[in-house]
Amino acid sequence: MFIEPNIRNTPHNSTGWIEVVCGSMFSGKTEELIRRVKRAKIAKQQVAIFKPAIDTRFHARHVVSHNANAVMSTPVPSSQEILKNIDKCDVVGIDEAQFFDEGIIDVSIELANRGIRVIVAGLDMDFQGKPFGPMPHLMAVAEYVTKVHAICVTCGDIAHYSHRLVSSDEKVVLGEQDIYEPLCRKCYYSDEKPEVKVSSTPTENVNGVHKN
Numbered sequence: 519m520f521i522e523p524n525i526r527n528t529p530h531n532s533t534g535w536i537e538v539v540c541g542s543m544f545s546g547k548t549e550e551l552i553r554r555v556k557r558a559k560i561a562k563q564q565v566a567i568f569k570p571a572i573d574t575r576f577h578a579r580h581v582v583s584h585n586a587n588a589v590m591s592t593p594v595p596s597s598q599e600i601l602k603n604i605d606k607c608d609v610v611g612i613d614e615a616q617f618f619d620e621g622i623i624d625v626s627i628e629l630a631n632r633g634i635r636v637i638v639a640g641l642d643m644d645f646q647g648k649p650f651g652p653m654p655h656l657m658a659v660a661e662y663v664t665k666v667h668a669i670c671v672t673c674g675d676i677a678h679y680s681h682r683l684v685s686s687d688e689k690v691v692l693g694e695q696d697i698y699e700p701l702c703r704k705c706y707y708s709d710e711k712p713e714v715k716v717s718s719t720p721t722e723n724v725n726g727v728h729k730n
């Protein structure tokens with residue numbers, strides 16, 4: 519379990535840093551982000567949480583985990599909006615970071631250089647097993663990287679991949695268990711993995727984002 523190196527910014531350790539929490543879908547990234555943020559609040563720290571505006575699956579103004587744990591957040595259309603929405607705060611949480619533009623890297627560095635603890639959660643890989651958006655760069659510049667894992671729905675092993683169950687080559691297709699399942703390496707690369715369903719017609723298309 520991740521233990522905060524300096525939970526309190528005393529005059530002796532008033533430096534910022536970047537933490538990345540990454541893994542497949544259902545691996546507990548959001549739960550871990552919420553856990554860290556709640557502990558910061560218990561330590562009477564000022565916390566601000568952001569998520570990309572396209573991610574409205576559960577709630578527009580909350581970051582919500584798959585087991586219904588939730589904290590208030592500000593949806594923003596771009597990474598620059600995070601800087602505009604920061605007042606006085608000690609900790610900034612960013613969920614679904616894979617959906618942000620590349621500017622999220624400099625924004626995270628800028629915040630950490632200002633003395634803020636930045637906690638970034640996101641998918642390390644897309645459904646094809648390719649690095650997702652700004653995540654690899656964020657992992658490189660972070661002081662701390664935590665990889666979390668789901669349970670493979672086929673064999674019960676540790677899952678590292680998000681297998682898409684509908685046929686679409688779009689990088690971004692928002693969805694849940696109906697569209698994705700977490701698989702371990704062996705099951706993901708197996709020829710016997712569950713067949714991809716014929717593409718369903720997207721019900722919504724916001725800025726090129728399909729929402730099934």
Ligand SMILES: Nc1ncnc2c1ncn2[C@@H]1O[C@H](COP(=O)(O)OP(=O)(O)O)[C@@H](O)[C@H]1O
Pocket residue numbers: 541542543544545546547548549550582583584585667668669670671700
């Ligand atoms: N196959 C699975 N493996 C692990 N957790 C799962 C699985 N399917 C559903 N869950 C639920 O998902 C929760 C994690 O949700 P969440 O933090 O939102 O994950 P993430 O943000 O990584 O998608 C777990 O605590 C568990 O209740």
Ligand SMILES: Cc1cn([C@H]2C[C@H](O)[C@@H](COP(=O)(O)O)O2)c(=O)[nH]c1=O
Pocket residue numbers: 542543544547548575640641643644645646680689690691692693694698
């Ligand atoms: C693998 C993969 C996922 N997505 C989408 C599906 C969900 O809406 C989010 C991930 O949410 P979670 O909090 O990690 O469960 O991302 C996508 O658009 N493209 C992909 O390849």
Ligand SMILES: [Zn+2]
Pocket residue numbers: 670671672673674675701702703704705706
């Ligand atoms: Zn497996």
